[in-house]
Structure formats: C-alpha cells, structure tokens
Amino acid sequence: MHIMDDYDQRLKDLQATLETLIDKYDLLPDASYQIFSIEGEIRSFEQRKERLNLRFSRIDCHLCKQPIWNEDEPAKLGDKGSILICPRCLCTIKQVKGTTEIERDLEINSPGTVKQDCEGPLKTLQSEFLIRKSEKFWLIHEVVGEIYYRAGRRKTNLLNSWIDEIINRLNQLQEQKKFMEGMRTLIPDLHTQIFSLQAQIQDLQSKVDRIKGGRIPYRCSQCNLWLKENGIPTFFGNYTICEQCKKIISEVMTTSEAEKKHGLPKGTIRRDNSRGSLEKYKKLGLLRQSGSLWLLHDIVILDKYKRIETKEQVLPVHSSATMSKESIPSDLLSRSASIYKQVMERKQLEK
Numbered sequence: 001m002h003i004m005d006d007y008d009q010r011l012k013d014l015q016a017t018l019e020t021l022i023d024k025y026d027l028l029p030d031a032s033y034q035i036f037s038i039e040g041e042i043r044s045f046e047q048r049k050e051r052l053n054l055r056f057s058r059i060d061c062h063l064c065k066q067p068i069w070n071e072d073e074p075a076k077l078g079d080k081g082s083i084l085i086c087p088r089c090l091c092t093i094k095q096v097k098g099t100t101e102i103e104r105d106l107e108i109n110s111p112g113t114v115k116q117d118c119e120g121p122l123k124t125l126q127s128e129f130l131i132r133k134s135e136k137f138w139l140i141h142e143v144v145g146e147i148y149y150r151a152g153r154r155k156t157n158l159l160n161s162w163i164d165e166i167i168n169r170l171n172q173l174q175e176q177k178k179f180m181e182g183m184r185t186l187i188p189d190l191h192t193q194i195f196s197l198q199a200q201i202q203d204l205q206s207k208v209d210r211i212k213g214g215r216i217p218y219r220c221s222q223c224n225l226w227l228k229e230n231g232i233p234t235f236f237g238n239y240t241i242c243e244q245c246k247k248i249i250s251e252v253m254t255t256s257e258a259e260k261k262h263g264l265p266k267g268t269i270r271r272d273n274s275r276g277s278l279e280k281y282k283k284l285g286l287l288r289q290s291g292s293l294w295l296l297h298d299i300v301i302l303d304k305y306k307r308i309e310t311k312e313q314v315l316p317v318h319s320s321a322t323m324s325k326e327s328i329p330s331d332l333l334s335r336s337a338s339i340y341k342q343v344m345e346r347k348q349l350e351k
C-alpha cells in the first residue's frame with residue numbers, strides 16, 4: 001500500500017473518532033479535552049502528509065492569504081478576475097449582522113435587547129471584534145448567538161472556556177483534598193475518599209500540563225486553520241478565532257462608515273445599489289441587507305470605487321516545503337509537557 005493511502009486511512013479513522021466524540025459530547029467527561037487530543041493527532045498526521053504532498057497553488061485568498069485550491073471555487077474580483085476570495089472568508093463576512101437581524105434569528109421578541117447587551121455584558125467581545133460599533137449601529141457576529149444567547153445568556157460563558165473549567169475543577173479538588181487530609185485523624189473513613197480524589201487530581205493535572213505544553217493544536221473555528229500563535233488562544237466555550245478572521249470581521253461595516261472611511265459622498269452606495277450596479281457583490285454576500293441596514297465588506301469599496309491594484313506580480317508559490325516551515329515537529333504531540341518536565345527534573349537530579 002502506498003504511504004499516502006496509509007495516511008488517508010489513518011486520517012479517516014481519526015476523523016470518524018472525532019465525529020463520535022462530538023456526537024456523544026454530553027456523555028463523555030471532559031469531552032472538550034478529548035476532542036482537543038484527537039485534533040492534536042489529526043494535525044500531526046495532516047502535517048506529515050502535507051510534507052509528502054506535492055500540491056501547488058499559485059494564488060492566495062486576497063483576504064485570509066491562504067492558498068486557494070481548485071476545489072475552493074473562490075469569488076473573483078478585480079479587472080481581470082485576479083483577486084480571489086475563498087469560500088471560508090465569504091462565509092465569515094456573511095455572518096456579521098445588525099442587531100435587528102440577530103434578534104430575528106434568535107427569536108428575541110423585545111427589540112433593543114441585543115443593542116442593550118452590546119453596551120453591557122457583551123462589551124468584552126469588542127476586543128475580539130465579535131461585536132463592533134459601525135457609526136451608530138452595533139454589528140454582531142452570529143456566533144454570539146451560540147456562545148451567549150443560546151447558552152442561557154450567562155456571562156460566565158464569555159469568561160470561561162473549557163480550559164478554564166478544567167483548571168477551576170482541578171483547584172477545587174485540590175482544596176477538597178487538603179481539607180480532608182486535615183480531618184483524616186478525626187474521620188478514619190476519609191481515607192478511601194482521599195485516595196479516589198488523588199486519582200482524579202492526577203488525571204486533571206496531566207490534562208492541564210498537556211494543554212499548557214507549548215505549541216499545541218488549536219483550530220480557528222472560523223477558517224478551520226491551525227493557529228500559529230503560541231500559547232492558549234482566547235476561547236469562548238469551544239469557540240476560538242484567529243487574528244486574520246478577526247480582521248476580516250472588523251472590515252464589515254455599514255454603508256455610512258464605508259463612505260466616510262473612503263471619502264465617498266454620502267449616499268453613494270445606496271444610490272448605486274438601487275441603480276443595480278452592485279448586484280455582483282450582493283450575489284456573493286459581500287453586500288447584504290441586515291434589517292434596515294446595508295452591510296458590506298471593505299473589499300467592495302476597493303473593488304468598485306478604488307480599483308484595487310492588479311498589476312502583474314510574481315505570486316508566491318505554495319508548496320509542501322513553504323507550508324511546513326511553520327510546522328511543529330511531528331513527535332511533539334507525544335512529548336507532552338509532563339513528560340518533558342519529568343525528563344528535565346531527572347536531568348537536574350543527575351547533576
């Protein structure tokens with residue numbers, strides 16, 4: 001059997017396991033962690049496969065800068081159709097909505113609720129661009145519906161990720177154990193309980209060690225790419241978003257903000273829209289109506305009114321070689337942080 005088939009089979013198996021975990025999410029203790037673990041293996045396999053893969057792409061998505069593959073069917077802008085936008089970015093852009101549309105999606109019946117929340121409990125999301133003010137209006141990414149509204153409008157969901165939950169639980173168990181140990185001589189029964197507590201603590205501790213162990217697999221929930229930044233990214237529950245996608249979201253705006261930003265006479269976009277000269281962008285979802293607002297991505301203005309520079313340029317070629325430069329060594333995942341720590345401690349002792 002060819003080595004690529006091997007990888008394909010293994011990846012398929014891992015993917016199936018992942019699906020099962022997601023399906024049975026509520027049955028499995030620490031499902032988030034187990035998913036994270038499987039994702040780790042998938043990432044490692046994908047990267048090994050990528051190194052063997054001789055796939056080339058000559059073009060990047062104009063927005064996310066990721067290579068575009070044949071099957072992507074990108075949107076084509078620019079004079080010669082040479083400016084491409086990948087389907088993932090198009091989807092991300094369409095998910096930014098005004099408060100009225102969000103309220104309708106979520107079946108919130110008292111108008112103004114979402115706007116009020118943007119000024120209140122949701123304010124922390126501004127730094128991640130999941131909410132943003134465009135002139136007088138709040139624009140909201142639809143994931144806020146999942147992480148806040150459908151999750152019972154609890155503020156803790158915005159502050160606690162699954163990682164925080166594991167860490168909190170670990171701290172709690174450690175406190176319990178300490179207390180029980182103090183009572184040990186008074187209540188002899190406690191012995192077995194302390195024992196089982198110890199096992200749980202060890203389990204959680206090793207998970208926390210692995211999560212914190214350097215460059216590990218986190219995917220952007222938006223574009224599905226592995227995050228390149230070091231450390232633990234910002235999570236809302238299980239949702240996370242990369243810097244590039246944040247930027248794309250932040251470039252969705254109301255027509256009035258766009259006109260102001262690019263020095264167009266007020267009302268230009270609405271006028272051209274009603275004259276039917278923006279149909280192309282509407283079809284792609286780059287310009288869309290949200291409640292009484294018209295929202296568009298910055299690229300529309302650049303393409304329609306500013307003529308993006310499309311002079312011939314040498315485009316970088318993506319190959320397995322350039323793509324894996326950033327990658328982690330494939331054995332990294334087996335070297336979890338705790339193993340690494342043990343090795344270092346042993347070395348320390350030998351000195």
Ligand SMILES: [Zn+2]
Nearest residue numbers: 061064086089
């Ligand atoms: Zn893209």
Ligand SMILES: [Zn+2]
Nearest residue numbers: 220223242245
């Ligand atoms: Zn992303």
